[in-house]
Structure formats: structure tokens, C-alpha cells
Amino acid sequence: MTGEPLLSVRGLSVDFSTYGRRSQVLRDVSLDVPAHRHVALVGESGCGKSVTMRTIMGILPTPPARIVCGQILFDGRDLLAMRPRERERLRGTAMSMVFQDPMTSLNPVFTIGDQMATILKYADRRLGRVRGRRGRMARIFEVLGQVRMPDPERIARSYPIMLSGGMRQRVLIAMALLSEPRLLIADEPGTALDVTTQAQILKLLKDLVEDRGLALLMITHNLGVVREAADYVYVMYAGSVVEHAPTADLFARPSHPYTHALIDCVPKLSGDTTFRGIDGSLPDYTAPPAGCRFSPRCVLATALCDRPPSDRPVSAGHLAACWHLAEAAP
Amino acid sequence: MSAPLIEIIGLSKAFPLRGGLFGGIRGDVKAVTDVSFSLAKGDVFGLAGESGSGKSTIARMIMGLTHPSAGAILLDGLDLTGLPLALARSKAVQMVFQNPGSSLNPRRSIGQSIAVPLEARKIARADVERGVARLLDMVQLPADFSTRYPHELSGGQKQRIAIARALAVEPQLIILDEPTSALDVSVQAKIIELLNELRRSLGLTYIFISHDLSLMRNFASRVGVLYLGRLVEEGPTRKLFEAPAHPYTRSLLAAVPVISAEEEAIKPKAPIVEGEIPSPMNQPPGCAFHTRCPLAFGLCDQQNPEAYWLDGDHFARCHLLAPDAASLGAKPIETLKGENAG
Numbered sequence: 067m068t069g070e071p072l073l074s075v076r077g078l079s080v081d082f083s084t085y086g087r088r089s090q091v092l093r094d095v096s097l098d099v100p101a102h103r104h105v106a107l108v109g110e111s112g113c114g115k116s117v118t119m120r121t122i123m124g125i126l127p128t129p130p131a132r133i134v135c136g137q138i139l140f141d142g143r144d145l146l147a148m149r150p151r152e153r154e155r156l157r158g159t160a161m162s163m164v165f166q167d168p169m170t171s172l173n174p175v176f177t178i179g180d181q182m183a184t185i186l187k188y189a190d191r192r193l194g195r196v197r198g199r200r201g202r203m204a205r206i207f208e209v210l211g212q213v214r215m216p217d218p219e220r221i222a223r224s225y226p227i228m229l230s231g232g233m234r235q236r237v238l239i240a241m242a243l244l245s246e247p248r249l250l251i252a253d254e255p256g257t258a259l260d261v262t263t264q265a266q267i268l269k270l271l272k273d274l275v276e277d278r279g280l281a282l283l284m285i286t287h288n289l290g291v292v293r294e295a296a297d298y299v300y301v302m303y304a305g306s307v308v309e310h311a312p313t314a315d316l317f318a319r320p321s322h323p324y325t326h327a328l329i330d331c332v333p334k335l336s337g338d339t340t341f342r343g344i345d346g347s348l349p350d351y352t353a354p355p356a357g358c359r360f361s362p363r364c365v366l367a368t369a370l371c372d373r374p375p376s377d378r379p380v381s382a383g384h385l386a387a388c389w390h391l392a393e394a395a396p
Numbered sequence: 397m398s399a400p401l402i403e404i405i406g407l408s409k410a411f412p413l414r415g416g417l418f419g420g421i422r423g424d425v426k427a428v429t430d431v432s433f434s435l436a437k438g439d440v441f442g443l444a445g446e447s448g449s450g451k452s453t454i455a456r457m458i459m460g461l462t463h464p465s466a467g468a469i470l471l472d473g474l475d476l477t478g479l480p481l482a483l484a485r486s487k488a489v490q491m492v493f494q495n496p497g498s499s500l501n502p503r504r505s506i507g508q509s510i511a512v513p514l515e516a517r518k519i520a521r522a523d524v525e526r527g528v529a530r531l532l533d534m535v536q537l538p539a540d541f542s543t544r545y546p547h548e549l550s551g552g553q554k555q556r557i558a559i560a561r562a563l564a565v566e567p568q569l570i571i572l573d574e575p576t577s578a579l580d581v582s583v584q585a586k587i588i589e590l591l592n593e594l595r596r597s598l599g600l601t602y603i604f605i606s607h608d609l610s611l612m613r614n615f616a617s618r619v620g621v622l623y624l625g626r627l628v629e630e631g632p633t634r635k636l637f638e639a640p641a642h643p644y645t646r647s648l649l650a651a652v653p654v655i656s657a658e659e660e661a662i663k664p665k666a667p668i669v670e671g672e673i674p675s676p677m678n679q680p681p682g683c684a685f686h687t688r689c690p691l692a693f694g695l696c697d698q699q700n701p702e703a704y705w706l707d708g709d710h711f712a713r714c715h716l717l718a719p720d721a722a723s724l725g726a727k728p729i730e731t732l733k734g735e736n737a738g
Binding site for chain 1: 446447550551580581582583584585586588589592607608609610611613614615633634637647648649651652653654655656658659662663668669670672673
């Protein structure tokens with residue numbers, strides 16, 4: 067990737083203390099999200115996707131969480147080293163978030179317009195901008211138009227219950243766009259929706275990245291969505307990034323044994339799927355394996371895997387953290 | 397072909413719509429309209445469709461949880477619709493629900509939960525205990541799970557327990573309502589493998605409800621596609637996926653996110669359908685899909701299309717398939733090839 071990425075997470079480790087025990091959740095997570103790029107962070111439940119996203123947004127409750135080490139560079143400045151007020155100013159303005167559940171993320175007793183106006187008011191205050199009620203409504207209609215909502219005036223007057231799931235998802239995207247952010251973090255966009263609606267939402271996100279130059283970090287468990295929408299992928303397992311590559315490369319040459327196994331689990335539209343699954347379960351985060359965290363479930367594991375693997379190149383821009391890359395490659 | 401295990405004939409369900417000052421009946425919501433299909437013992441019938449298409453209402457009618465407005469449900473030749481609700485059929489038909497977490501009582505141990513259906517069959521206490529162990533073994537869980545509680549189990553393990561409970565009454569037919577949609581793919585694969593093994597070893601028949609078409613392709617032997625409560629296309633899985641005939645099936649398949657170029661190549665080249673499924677409260681006249689159909693022509697908003705057979709066992713309800721469609725102004729389905737919007 068060329069140039070300085072807008073968002074760069076470097077060696078991030080996060081622990082949680084629960085009931086007097088320490089869970090080592092994130093271990094040395096690094097990822098880059100440049101402008102004009104759609105980057106996906108993919109993994110199964112419990113792999114640390116949401117913790118990563120929350121740490122970036124600064125909405126992780128500390129305690130119980132504790133950031134052990136690492137940097138989160140936004141536009142070259144470390145968010146973790148900033149004073150809280152300074153960081154507060156960025157959140158919901160230069161970087162904003164699209165929440166997952168279009169059914170529960172909206173307040174049922176206020177109209178869409180009211181809820182958007184509140185968000186805009188706070189964003190304006192943080193940025194020291196002054197905008198009257200009329201100016202706010204104009205901006206709200208403009209943004210609803212950008213997410214391709216027919217008749218923005220009518221939508222703004224509607225209550226959430228009057229809108230379908232797909233429209234609510236668009237409203238959530240519109241809310242994130244209100245403050246003209248440069249980085250958008252989307253948590254499982256469209257997964258609660260039907261495939262036809264999901265396809266519309268992915269197309270919309272793609273256009274926003276291309277036309278408005280947004281940097282988009284998408285968190286998802288759906289490999290199909292990743293292949294359809296993202297430019298670059300990070301695969302996460304048990305709190306570590308195990309493989310990352312340009313999307314096409316990852317699906318053409320999945321190189322980490324976990325990525326391999328995961329891709330095998332996805333049912334194929336062509337009908338030739340063997341439902342093998344992956345034996346075992348996620349490691350106990352309070353006592354994770356010292357080396358490769360996938361090794362207890364890995365068919366290729368040897369004594370070598372007791373040491374933490376580092377990223378090794380597969381091809382240009384494609385890296386995998388595995389001691390047995392040569393054997394793992396197809 | 398042998399006699400079908402279950403035969404659904406002209407099944408319909410309309411819920412009355414109340415409103416106004418005195419709560420009178422203002423109209424009805426046609427959740428399911430004239431659905432017919434049959435399946436032989438050992439088959440897996442997949443019901444596909446978007447939310448609101450009537451999948452769950454059909455399942456509830458077969459289970460006896462909802463009374464049909466019209467139509468018949470024949471199990472082994474016996475019409476279930478006349479029988480007292482639920483009770484009579486609970487031995488023959490069982491259901492596995494989408495959310496394994498909320499279908500288990502958190503205060504009962506796994507053993508107690510599995511024992512309930514066994515006790516209902518008036519089995520001696522000693523046999524109940526043996527039955528629980530045998531059922532746990534069938535779903536490939538160790539016997540000591542019977543002393544555990546639901547919160548100690550993973551999502552996949554809970555779904556195995558739900559399957560064990562369904563198996564307890566030795567049913568002939570199991571309705572699987574999105575059984576894996578809350579699970580990770582690596583766990584889903586294991587559950588699907590288990591369901592396949594049980595089907596083979598016990599001679600079970602499944603009705604499989606899912607919105608995941610890729611999964612359906614690999615699990616179901618026949619597939620029916622529902623749109624606004626009507627079966628718009630039905631056929632053997634392979635034929636329906638390789639040569640989908642209804643424009644709705646085609647756009648549904650085109651929207652499935654896939655993970656390889658091979659799959660991409662077999663997807664029909666249809667544009668992303670605009671808008672969303674209309675409300676069943678005010679269904680469009682004619683073919684219900686015409687409001688979103690890229691190929692709709694004069695006839696489509698006038699008349700509900702009949703079923704056209706493409707083969708002996710594959711049909712679709714679409715005016716484009718009428719022998720005289722071209723003379724009525726229809727564009728052939730093939731004109732959409734190469735115009736993929738995605």
C-alpha cells in the first residue's frame with residue numbers, strides 16, 4: 067500500500083480482568099486502513115474483532131479492559147497518547163461508527179430527524195461549528211440523499227418502526243456520515259438483512275469509499291461479504307491477526323491453516339462442500355497457548371509452534387503468521 | 397417413487413387484520429397462499445425466501461401451532477389439519493429452532509431438559525436415564541453433559557441438545573428452522589454433518605428453513621422458493637440452482653455473496669433487485685414480484701401466473717414461461733445475461 071495509511075494500529079495488546087483472572091484477549095494486533103480503501107477484519111465469534119474495533123473507537127470500558135501496549139495512529143497521531151478531550155473531539159467527527167443491529171440501535175420514541183439532529187448538534191459542538199436548526203435539517207436531508215433514501219423529508223419525520231430493516235441500516239450509515247468523517251468503522255453491515263437488501267447496502271458502502279474517499283474498516287464474520295466488498299482483508303483468530311492480504315490473493319491462496327479451514331467450512335453455491343468443520347474450540351484466554359494460538363487445533367502443528375510465529379511473506383502484500391507456511395500452501 | 401411421507405396441498409393462512417374504533421376485521425394478511433409440495437421419506441426439503449415470505453408460518457402450520465385457513469397436511473396419508481392441535485402430531489413431527497440459547501430452560505440441567513419428552517412418553521425412570529445417555533451419544537456429546545447447565549455450553553453444543561430433545565420422541569419428520577444461522581461457520585459445518593448422519597442412520601425426513609442459499613444447495617434435496625407466501629419456484633436442488641427459471645430466484649441467487657470464482661461463474665447474471673419485499677398486508681395485484689421484477693411486462697400486474705413445468709419435477713410461476721409470452725410483449729429471460737449490475 068502506498069502512502070501513510072489514515073488509520074494504523076501497531077502491536078496492540080489488550081487484557082481483561084474478570085473475576086480476578088486476567089484474560090489476554092488481543093495479542094500484538096497490527097492493521098492499516100488507508101483512505102479510499104475498504105478493509106475487512108474477519109473472524110469468528112470471540113476472536114477479538116469487536117474488542118479491536120472498540121479500542122480504536124475508544125469505547126472500551128477500562129477497567130475491566132487494560133491496554134497493555136501498542137499504538138493506534140490516526141492521521142499519524144497516536145490516539146492512545148492523546149488527552150481524553152482531544153480524543154473525544156475526534157470520535158463521532160473524523161472517525162465514526164455504523165452499528166450492527168438496525169433493529170435495536172435506534173431510539174423507538176424519537177423520529178429519525180430528531181435523532182440525527184441530536185448527533186449533528188454534538189458533532190458541531192465538538193468541532194466548534196455553529197449551525198442553526200434549518201442548516202441542520204438541510205444537512206440531514208443531504209446525508210439521507212447520499213445513502214439513497216427516497217424522499218428524505220418523509221424519512222426524517224418517520225419513527226424507526228415505520229422503516230424496514232434495510233432502510234434502518236441506511237439511516238445508521240447516514241448518521242455516521244453526518245459529521246463528514248474520514249474513517250468509518252462498520253460492524254457487521256447488513257448481516258441481519260436479507261441477501262438482496264444486504265447486496266444493496268454493500269453496494270452503497272462501496273460507492274461511499276470510491277466517491278467520497280472514505281477509509282472503511284468493516285468487521286464481519288462472513289467471508290462471502292468480504293470477497294464481495296473489501297479490497298484488503300485481515301483474518302483474526304483468538305486475538306491475533308493470523309493472515310492478511312489483498313482480497314483476491316487471500317481467496318486464491320489462503321496460506322494460514324486457520325484461513326484454509328475456515329474457507330473450507332463455508333458452504334459453496336456450486337454444491338461441493340464437505341462439512342468437516344474445525345475440531346476443538348477457541349483457547350481459554352486466561353491461559354492461552356504460549357506460541358501460535360491456533361496450534362492446539364491445527365493439523366500441521368509441531369514443537370516449533372510453541373513459539374509465537376511472526377508474519378512471513380506469501381506474496382507482495384500477503385503475509386501469514388505460521389511456522390509451516392510451505393506445507394500449508396496448496 | 398414411493399408414497400410421500402408428507403404431502404402439503406393448497407395450504408393457505410390469512411391472519412385477520414383488526415383495527416378501527418370497534419376493533420372490527422378490516423381485512424386480512426395473506427401470510428401463506430396456496431402452497432403445495434410433497435416429500436418422500438429421507439428427503440430434505442428446503443424452504444428458501446426472505447423474511448416475511450411465509451417460511452415460518454408454514455412450519456408452524458405443519459407443527460400444529462397455527463391452524464391453516466385452507467388446505468391439507470397429509471402425514472403418511474393422514475390429514476393432520478382435522479386433528480387436535482399439536483398433541484396428536486407431536487410424536488411424528490418435531491422442530492429445532494433457530495436460537496438454541498432461548499429454547500433451553502436455564503434452571504434445568506441438560507439431563508432434565510432431555511428427560512422431559514421421554515417422561516411424557518411414560519417411560520420407566522430407569523429407562524429415562526438410559527434414554528438420556530443414548531440421546532446424548534446420538535448427538536455426539538459425552539454422557540456427563542447431562543449434569544451440566546445451558547450456560548456452560550457453547551452455541552453448537554446447545555443446538556446438539558435441542559436436536560437430542562427433538563429425537564427423544566422418535567419423530568418421522570423434523571422441521572429445522574434456521575438451525576445454524578446463529579452459529580459460526582466452523583460450528584455450522586459440524587451440526588450439518590451431524591444432521592446428515594442422523595438422517596441416514598434413523599431414516600429421518602427434514603423440512604429445512606433457511607435464508608442461506610449456499611447452505612441449502614449443499615443440504616437440501618429439493619428446494620422451494622417462497623415470495624410473499626407463494627411458492628414461486630420448486631424443484632430438485634441441482635436443477636433449481638443450475639437453471640433457475642423465476643426472475644426472483646435468479647436475482648436471489650445473484651445476490652448471494654460467494655467466496656470463489658467458480659461459484660461466481662455459475663451465479664445467474666441478474667441485476668440487484670431494487671427495493672424490498674412488499675408488506676403482505678397490501679399485496680400487489682397479479683404476480684406479487686412484478687413491482688421489483690426487471691422483466692415485468694403487460695400481463696404481470698393483471699394476472700397471477702400459473703405454474704409452468706420445466707421438467708417433470710421443476711416448476712416456476714412466471715408469465716415469461718408461458719408458451720405465448722413473446723407474442724404478449726415479454727422479453728426473454730436470457731436478455732439479462734451480461735448485464736450484471738454488481
